[in-house]
Amino acid sequence: MRPTSYRDLTCADARLEEVGKPATLAGWVNRRRDLGQLIFLDLRDRYGITQVVIDNADSPEAHAIAEQVRPECVVRVSGTITKRLAGMENDKLDTGDVELRATEIEILATAKTPPFVINDPAAEVDESIRLKYRYLDLRRGPLQRRIVARSRMVKAIRDAHDAAGFVEIETPLLIKSTPEGARDFVVPSRLQPGSVYALPQSPQQMKQLLMVSGFDRYYQIARCLRDEDLRGDRQPEFTQLDLEMSFVDDTDVMAWVEEMCLAVTKAVRPDRPLLNDPFPRFSFREAIDRFGSDKPDVRYGMELRDLGDLAAASGFRVFESVLDAGGRVVGLAAPGLGGLARKQIDELTELARKAGASGLVWLALDGEGGIRGSIVKVVGEEMAHRLAAAAGAGPGDLVLIVADRDITAQEVLGTLRVELADRHEMYDRSVLSYVWVYQFPMYHWDEDNARWDATHNPFSAVLPEDEALLTTNSGDPAVASPEDPAGRARAQQYDIALNGWELGGGSVRFHTREMLSKSFSLMGHDLEAQEEQFSGILEAFEYGAPPHGGIALGVDRWIALLTDQSNIREVMAFPKTSSGSDLMLDAPSPVHADQLAELGLMLQPRIGRDRSSD
RNA sequence: GGACCCGUAGUGUAGUGGCCUAACACGCCAGCCUGUCACGCUGGAGAUCGCCGGUUCGAAUCCGGUCGGGUCCGCCA
Numbered sequence: 001m002r003p004t005s006y007r008d009l010t011c012a013d014a015r016l017e018e019v020g021k022p023a024t025l026a027g028w029v030n031r032r033r034d035l036g037q038l039i040f041l042d043l044r045d046r047y048g049i050t051q052v053v054i055d056n057a058d059s060p061e062a063h064a065i066a067e068q069v070r071p072e073c074v075v076r077v078s079g080t081i082t083k084r085l086a087g088m089e090n091d092k093l094d095t096g097d098v099e100l101r102a103t104e105i106e107i108l109a110t111a112k113t114p115p116f117v118i119n120d121p122a123a124e125v126d127e128s129i130r131l132k133y134r135y136l137d138l139r140r141g142p143l144q145r146r147i148v149a150r151s152r153m154v155k156a157i158r159d160a161h162d163a164a165g166f167v168e169i170e171t172p173l174l175i176k177s178t179p180e181g182a183r184d185f186v187v188p189s190r191l192q193p194g195s196v197y198a199l200p201q202s203p204q205q206m207k208q209l210l211m212v213s214g215f216d217r218y219y220q221i222a223r224c225l226r227d228e229d230l231r232g233d234r235q236p237e238f239t240q241l242d243l244e245m246s247f248v249d250d251t252d253v254m255a256w257v258e259e260m261c262l263a264v265t266k267a268v269r270p271d272r273p274l275l276n277d278p279f280p281r282f283s284f285r286e287a288i289d290r291f292g293s294d295k296p297d298v299r300y301g302m303e304l305r306d307l308g309d310l311a312a313a314s315g316f317r318v319f320e321s322v323l324d325a326g327g328r329v330v331g332l333a334a335p336g337l338g339g340l341a342r343k344q345i346d347e348l349t350e351l352a353r354k355a356g357a358s359g360l361v362w363l364a365l366d367g368e369g370g371i372r373g374s375i376v377k378v379v380g381e382e383m384a385h386r387l388a389a390a391a392g393a394g395p396g397d398l399v400l401i402v403a404d405r406d407i408t409a410q411e412v413l414g415t416l417r418v419e420l421a422d423r424h425e426m427y428d429r430s431v432l433s434y435v436w437v438y439q440f441p442m443y444h445w446d447e448d449n450a451r452w453d454a455t456h457n458p459f460s461a462v463l464p465e466d467e468a469l470l471t472t473n474s475g476d477p478a479v480a481s482p483e484d485p486a487g488r489a490r491a492q493q494y495d496i497a498l499n500g501w502e503l504g505g506g507s508v509r510f511h512t513r514e515m516l517s518k519s520f521s522l523m524g525h526d527l528e529a530q531e532e533q534f535s536g537i538l539e540a541f542e543y544g545a546p547p548h549g550g551i552a553l554g555v556d557r558w559i560a561l562l563t564d565q566s567n568i569r570e571v572m573a574f575p576k577t578s579s580g581s582d583l584m585l586d587a588p589s590p591v592h593a594d595q596l597a598e599l600g601l602m603l604q605p606r607i608g609r610d611r612s613s614d
Numbered sequence: 615g616g617a618c619c620c621g622u623a624g625u626g627u628a629g630u631g632g633c634c635u636a637a638c639a640c641g642c643c644a645g646c647c648u649g650u651c652a653c654g655c656u657g658g659a660g661a662u663c664g665c666c667g668g669u670u671c672g673a674a675u676c677c678g679g680u681c682g683g684g685u686c687c688g689c690c691a
Contacts, residue, residue, distance in 0.1 A: 031651075031652080031653095033649095033650045033651060033653050033654095034647085034650095034653090035647060035648055035649070035650060035653075035654090036646070036647040036648065037647080037648045038647090038648040038649065038650080039648095039650095040649080040650050040651065040653085042651070049651095051650085051651070053649080053650090055648070056648080057648085070642095071641090084649090085649065087649095088649060088650080088651090090650095090651055092651080093651080096651090113624065113641075113642060114624085114625095114641095115624060115625075116624080116625050116626090116641095117624095117625065117626095117640075117641070119652090120640085120652080123625075123626075123640085124625090124626065125625065125626080126620095126621090126625085126626090126683075127683070127684075128621095128682070128683045128684090129625080131683090181690080181691070182689085182690050182691075183689085183690085201690095201691075202691065204691090224691085226690065226691085228689060228690045229615095229688085229689060229690075231685090231686085231690085232684090232685075232686095234690070240691085354686090354687080456691070457691070495691095502691085504691085505691060506691095552691070554691085577682090577683065577684085578683075578684065578685085579682085579683085581682090581683095583682095583683090
């Protein structure tokens with residue numbers, strides 16, 4: 001570090017090479033050890049800790065000031081870097097061979113006793129207190145290291161894109177509200193009373209317009225805002241790596257993202273083993289059928305098996321009726337869990353119910369060819385053994401079987417698969433495993449509104465070979481039914497997952513007004529509504545839009561995964577609570593009457609507290 | 615919108631109907647100490663048990679409500 005007028009060295013710089021040199025250091029007092037005539041201070045900054053010795057024999061003035069010093073005071077100390085006395089080295093400190101022998105101390109700022117211990121990184125503190133005093137929490141090592149890792153990640157992202165010819169472009173935060181997707185945060189306009197801006201849920205439309213402009217490789221570290229309920233992996237404002245490329249198909253985008261992800265991972269966590277290079281690619285169908293998830297964790301096995309053929313002849317009525325209704329019977333084998341206690345199996349059944357299944361069938365194999373389980377009496381031992389074998393089970397294994405609608409059955413089992421792997425530690429947690437899932441269905445049937453809705457992004461293009469499916473049986477897009485060919489159309493959509501977490505998703509977009517318009521019509525937007533909501537992009541597409549596609553990756557989730565955190569609050573400097581509050585700034589806060597008046601707004605009086613959904 | 619969990623000195627915990635005049639550790643304050651590094655030793659201060667109401671002879675403890683925090687479902691690219 002370059003010296004400043006306050007300091008010559010950081011608290012990590014004091015090393016044997018500096019011995020004998022006069023130096024001034026500045027930082028926070030981590031600890032004080034007062035031995036009477038001799039006082040030790042551990043001086044801390046974000047780089048490290050250096051021990052300061054104040055000997056009354058050297059400087060009575062400095063000693064007198066050192067007696068006043070308290071933990072977390074900000075001080076500046078001048079003296080000489082000296083080698084420690086033989087046998088007094090501290091191998092727990094990088095600077096433990098030396099110390100600063102002080103001749104002068106200046107207290108730059110006093111400090112109240114902090115609400116929680118700063119100098120013990122292992123100290124557990126209630127999160128609401130950490131959030132209220134976030135600036136103190138950020139003084140502590142663990143959070144500070146994660147914020148630094150995040151900075152390294154963003155730099156690695158910028159370096160990779162810059163080297164590959166991408167242009168970083170900032171897009172506006174005040175944009176137009178659209179009803180698609182999540183609920184918008186809305187900002188009232190003062191200059192145009194009664195009208196509002198929306199804060200962007202993502203720079204989606206802007207980046208597509210940039211493609212029309214010819215910025216064929218764009219990226220941005222973009223803040224995105226969504227007014228939805230929070231979760232451990234969801235904050236109302238979060239950061240995405242947003243990128244878009246022209247003259248590409250899905251394989252081109254995936255190839256770039258893969259290369260970039262590897263570079264970023266190696267820059268941030270060179271120590272963690274990577275399971276897959278190149279990243280495996282699963283169609284949505286394959287991911288669901290093999291792992292019961294569209295973001296599979298492939299660090300462990302326990303893949304799902306289709307048991308439909310056997311189940312049809314099993315004599316178990318539940319299986320047969322599910323299959324008759326077009327459902328699926330799927331199973332998985334959990335290695336070595338044949339001896340699982342009945343109580344734990346009941347817990348799994350409860351979990352399966354919560355995940356949406358009506359029940360869970362289990363079979364447990366012992367080591368001597370015996371089998372027990374919920375349906376052994378009904379189907380007989382031989383059929384039970386055949387089902388277990390078909391699920392891939394051997395002696396000592398546990399088989400779980402779910403019969404339900406297609407996709408639901410697999411997803412329930414997928415939930416149990418993750419739970420079993422976590423609970424029984426079936427994999428190495430340090431391993432990183434990126435996977436692609438692609439060829440998602442274009443649309444899903446929206447029961448409530450009896451119409452097709454985009455599974456992901458409404459701008460995603462259809463796979464070329466499925467183009468003919470963008471239609472309804474009636475021929476009229478306004479008269480849709482769940483049996484329409486549109487339900488079978490697959491999108492040029494790809495999601496990237498890391499260790500079972502959704503990291504990002506993107507697609508090749510429609511780049512002609514005709515195709516985009518056709519897709520919007522299928523989703524029940526009449527021409528007038530399209531013009532109203534998407535006039536900008538629809539018009540732009542009439543002026544020569546290149547084929548293009550892109551992706552957005554959740555930066556918060558990504559760095560959380562790379563730093564072993566299960567909550568993105570742990571990688572954000574100033575996050576919000578699950579009710580959307582900022583405990584440090586006490587936001588949101590009531591609005592002043594004159595602010596409202598200026599905006600031409602009135603608050604609706606609320607009677608009671610049960611109107612909050614209005 | 616719903617379900618569940620948590621709330622006791624500054625911090626982390628113990629106490630789950632009377633043994634509580636609320637305990638322990640760290641921190642804090644004062645004194646002593648020249649080689650400590652989680653310094654040590656001696657002494658001290660600090661809590662109306664989140665808030666409101668109820669049950670009870672008696673409530674930190676049981677019940678209802680409320681506020682705050684967390685996890686999940688709904689919602690959400």
